[in-house]
Amino acid sequence: MWDFPLFPSQASTNAAKLDALMLFELGVVVFFTLLILVLVLGFAVRFRRGNPVDRSHPPTHSQAMEVVWIAVPMALSLLMYGWSTRLFFDMYAAPADAAQVDVVGKQWMWYLQHPQGRSETNELHVPLGRPVKLNMTSQDVIHSFFIPAFRIKQDVLPGRYTSLWFEPTKAGVFDLFCAEYCGTNHSIMIGKVHVMEPADYEAWLSEKGVGPSQAEEGERLFVQHHCAGCHRGSQTVHAPKLEGVYGKPVPIQDGENVRFVTADDRYIRDSILIPKGEVVAGYEPIMPSFKDQIGEADLLKIIAYIKSIANRETSQ
Amino acid sequence: MSASAHARHDDGPPADYLSDTSVASWLLTTDHKRVGILYMFSVTAFFLVGGFIAALMRLELMTPKGDVMATPDAYNRMFTMHGVIMIFFFLVPSIPGVLGNFLLPLMIGARDLAFPKINLLSWYVYMIGGVMGVYILVFGGVDTGWTFYTPFSTMYSNTMVVTAAVAVFITGFSSILTGLNFIVTVHTMRAPGMTWFRLPLFVWSHYATALIMVLGTPVLAISVILIALERFFHFGVFDPKLGGDPILFQHLFWFYSHPAVYIMVLPGFAVISEIIPCFARRPIFGYRFVAFASVAIAIFGFLVWGHHMFVSGQSMYAGAVFSILSFLVAIPSAIKVFNWTATLYKGSLRFDTPMLYAMGFMGLFTIGGLTGLMLASLAIDVHVHDTYFVVAHFHYIMVGGTTMAYLGGIHFWWPKMTGRTYSELWGKLSALLVFVGFNLTFFPQFLLGYLGMPRRYFEYRPEFQVLNVMSTAGASILAVGFLLPLTYLLLSLRKPRDAGPNPWGATGLEWQVESPPTTHNFHQPVLVTCEPYMYSPEEAEREYANGQHAHHA
Numbered sequence: 001m002w003d004f005p006l007f008p009s010q011a012s013t014n015a016a017k018l019d020a021l022m023l024f025e026l027g028v029v030v031f032f033t034l035l036i037l038v039l040v041l042g043f044a045v046r047f048r049r050g051n052p053v054d055r056s057h058p059p060t061h062s063q064a065m066e067v068v069w070i071a072v073p074m075a076l077s078l079l080m081y082g083w084s085t086r087l088f089f090d091m092y093a094a095p096a097d098a099a100q101v102d103v104v105g106k107q108w109m110w111y112l113q114h115p116q117g118r119s120e121t122n123e124l125h126v127p128l129g130r131p132v133k134l135n136m137t138s139q140d141v142i143h144s145f146f147i148p149a150f151r152i153k154q155d156v157l158p159g160r161y162t163s164l165w166f167e168p169t170k171a172g173v174f175d176l177f178c179a180e181y182c183g184t185n186h187s188i189m190i191g192k193v194h195v196m197e198p199a200d201y202e203a204w205l206s207e208k209g210v211g212p213s214q215a216e217e218g219e220r221l222f223v224q225h226h227c228a229g230c231h232r233g234s235q236t237v238h239a240p241k242l243e244g245v246y247g248k249p250v251p252i253q254d255g256e257n258v259r260f261v262t263a264d265d266r267y268i269r270d271s272i273l274i275p276k277g278e279v280v281a282g283y284e285p286i287m288p289s290f291k292d293q294i295g296e297a298d299l300l301k302i303i304a305y306i307k308s309i310a311n312r313e314t315s316q
Numbered sequence: 317m318s319a320s321a322h323a324r325h326d327d328g329p330p331a332d333y334l335s336d337t338s339v340a341s342w343l344l345t346t347d348h349k350r351v352g353i354l355y356m357f358s359v360t361a362f363f364l365v366g367g368f369i370a371a372l373m374r375l376e377l378m379t380p381k382g383d384v385m386a387t388p389d390a391y392n393r394m395f396t397m398h399g400v401i402m403i404f405f406f407l408v409p410s411i412p413g414v415l416g417n418f419l420l421p422l423m424i425g426a427r428d429l430a431f432p433k434i435n436l437l438s439w440y441v442y443m444i445g446g447v448m449g450v451y452i453l454v455f456g457g458v459d460t461g462w463t464f465y466t467p468f469s470t471m472y473s474n475t476m477v478v479t480a481a482v483a484v485f486i487t488g489f490s491s492i493l494t495g496l497n498f499i500v501t502v503h504t505m506r507a508p509g510m511t512w513f514r515l516p517l518f519v520w521s522h523y524a525t526a527l528i529m530v531l532g533t534p535v536l537a538i539s540v541i542l543i544a545l546e547r548f549f550h551f552g553v554f555d556p557k558l559g560g561d562p563i564l565f566q567h568l569f570w571f572y573s574h575p576a577v578y579i580m581v582l583p584g585f586a587v588i589s590e591i592i593p594c595f596a597r598r599p600i601f602g603y604r605f606v607a608f609a610s611v612a613i614a615i616f617g618f619l620v621w622g623h624h625m626f627v628s629g630q631s632m633y634a635g636a637v638f639s640i641l642s643f644l645v646a647i648p649s650a651i652k653v654f655n656w657t658a659t660l661y662k663g664s665l666r667f668d669t670p671m672l673y674a675m676g677f678m679g680l681f682t683i684g685g686l687t688g689l690m691l692a693s694l695a696i697d698v699h700v701h702d703t704y705f706v707v708a709h710f711h712y713i714m715v716g717g718t719t720m721a722y723l724g725g726i727h728f729w730w731p732k733m734t735g736r737t738y739s740e741l742w743g744k745l746s747a748l749l750v751f752v753g754f755n756l757t758f759f760p761q762f763l764l765g766y767l768g769m770p771r772r773y774f775e776y777r778p779e780f781q782v783l784n785v786m787s788t789a790g791a792s793i794l795a796v797g798f799l800l801p802l803t804y805l806l807l808s809l810r811k812p813r814d815a816g817p818n819p820w821g822a823t824g825l826e827w828q829v830e831s832p833p834t835t836h837n838f839h840q841p842v843l844v845t846c847e848p849y850m851y852s853p854e855e856a857e858r859e860y861a862n863g864q865h866a867h868h869a
Contacts, residue, residue, distance in 0.1 A: 047596070181392075
């Protein structure tokens with residue numbers, strides 16, 4: 001019965017760093033708790049009524065002591081702040097070579113898409129020792145993607161993308177939880193993260209045969225939803241070509257002015273759902289909205305396709 | 317008994333405030349003391365309801381599988397109602413409504429609060445909200461969590477969200493009225509000679525609380541109105557499908573609800589600052605620092621709401637700013653704890669029930685506050701946000717802090733309010749049981765949180781069970797600790813009045829009048845000529861030695 005964990009397993013590069021900070025702060029907490037405990041109990045014993053000790057002129061104030069007990073906690077606070085903020089910024093700066101996995105949360109399951117085309121629910125397979133970036137959105141309410149063994153968590157919001165990254169350091173199976181209350185079955189919106197040796201991961205990817213990649217799926221949708229009709233070589237409709245666009249600045253007509261917006265996931269998503277919001281300079285706002293016509297998972301595939309043609313020459 | 321300057325003026329015994337016993341005299345009273353007693357009945361009732369729900373939740377969490385409650389929906393309604401009732405109907409009104417109303421005018425030498433009728437109105441407004449809360453509980457419940465996060469609350473929940481929002485909205489006005497009354501009273505009704513730096517720290521803390529009530533609560537009202545507008549009329553405010561932004565709600569909600577944490581805990585500081593000097597028999601250490609710390613908390617408390625949103629998707633630079641501000645807001649709380657500790661030095665300490673509660677408060681609030689530093693640390697918060705670590709942290713503040721202070725205050729001023737003393741033995745036992753039961757309930761939750769158990773989970777992974785069983789066992793001890801005072805305090809009312817005006821030998825104007833006080837509080841104009849907390853430890857020792865001597869003779 002006493003065989004229960006008191007400390008979570010450490011399975012990512014971030015986990016070890018965070019635990020070091022946690023241990024330091026735990027030291028601070030324990031030190032001050034003990035300090036107050038020892039002082040309170042010590043005074044309680046020494047100055048209990050009837051104990052004959054010197055009680056003359058009890059001090060009523062001391063500028064020096066106030067300065068000490070303001071300055072010391074302040075200095076420790078700044079140290080903890082600097083340390084934790086640095087780690088936090090690292091948690092959100094994914095390495096450039098991180099493989100992207102797209103995540104859609106919905107009441108009450110997780111749907112995950114690998115770029116190679118395989119998708120899964122409530123399970124996430126990732127290779128050991130390689131950075132993975134999660135690009136996440138929700139189909140309904142706010143969820144939160146939480147892997148305790150990696151010490152990471154990020155809310156997953158409807159209507160926009162949030163991301164986080166990790167690099168697993170230990171093969172094994174770890175818990176995945178939804179941490180933001182999302183309704184009836186919140187507590188079973190859980191899953192498993194399988195950290196596999198890279199070779200096993202490759203085998204897992206092609207276990208069900210090699211299907212179309214996420215970008216290829218996206219291209220199929222791109223044609224099926226008639227995006228290609230205007231955005232690909234049409235002579236009749238004046239629409240911007242999408243090759244080489246992803247990740248580049250795009251000129252946006254903003255009244256009389258032109259401003260530049262980076263064509264990232266957010267921009268492409270909004271351009272599909274709210275096309276009149278940010279119109280590329282020199283084009284008419286004629287594109288219809290695809291709101292309520294393309295689901296979150298398909299949107300992610302189309303974005304993957306547009307991303308895949310980022311290095312292609314514009315066909316114009 | 318200390319040589320208090322109390323003098324009776326016997327031109328016939330004046331009627332005490334309890335002497336009129338008709339129901340109408342209670343329901344139409346404008347006496348601040350009676351309104352305080354009305355609040356005491358109501359917050360106690362709500363505390364029992366909220367506590368009963370907590371007990372059901374702890375029973376459910378004994379096992380990893382859902383078994384006590386039939387469905388997850390039932391559990392989700394339980395934790396929502398527990399939060400709503402405990403926060404809006406117990407913690408926020410508890411100390412200000414009961415002790416603040418009763419004591420503030422007495423402490424500053426006033427006849428009543430500045431607006432006695434508004435004071436009664438605040439209780440009625442609160443009761444309307446409270447009765448709606450109970451109605452919701454009985455007829456369907458609400459399952460959004462006390463935080464009402466959108467778009468779940470506006471577009472997805474099928475429960476009584478709007479009714480709950482209206483109840484919270486109405487109750488908010490009660491807070492605003494109380495806050496307004498306190499501010500005006502402290503400014504305009506102080507007795508001659510009662511300068512700002514002669515005010516008991518109880519008054520300073522309540523003044524700071526009142527500022528937050530008046531400035532923060534309207535924002536809560538606005539956010540719940542926006543929820544209702546979106547639910548009823550599909551105004552796109554928070555739901556992205558309607559063009560809204562769900563994060564906006566979190567900003568509005570926490571802009572009130574973080575300062576509300578200080579609405580709940582500053583009055584606790586108020587009580588502790590009175591109890592410690594009295595039982596240490598010496599002036600408080602660093603009066604001005606303690607006083608200004610309350611005001612600093614009230615101001616800085618408005619600037620840290622974003623620390624509830626480090627993983628919400630708000631900009632990480634905003635996170636960095638809110639993090640440093642959150643570290644800074646901890647400093648005034650640290651100042652208070654250190655000054656209380658220094659107040660024990662060279663005192664003449666007695667450990668009556670109120671003092672035991674106050675010492676328990678100091679320990680538990682210290683742990684609660686220091687774990688708050690961990691949560692203010694961005695990287696750590698990413699891991700423990702929305703886990704049981706947070707649940708443990710805020711219960712250390714809200715139960716270990718505010719509720720311990722409330723019980724300490726009730727035990728301290730019970731003789732003043734009722735004219736009766738209670739059994740010290742039972743009192744000390746209750747303080748001990750609450751302290752032990754509390755730690756056993758909530759300490760394991762820190763471990764559960766760091767292990768990764770998310771909050772608001774109806775079912776959980778089996779490896780979390782042992783710690784959950786410990787927590788539930790602690791909760792049963794805690795329940796006994798809470799029910800004990802209810803029993804022996806009520807039983808004390810059967811005794812004749814035996815307290816006398818000043819059973820603790822305390823300074824402070826409220827101890828200069830009869831117990832229970834007369835309707836008019838003071839019989840003659842009050843003139844204040846000295847600082848608060850004019851205790852002398854050496855005199856206390858001499859009296860003690862004389863008492864021992866007499867006993868042996």
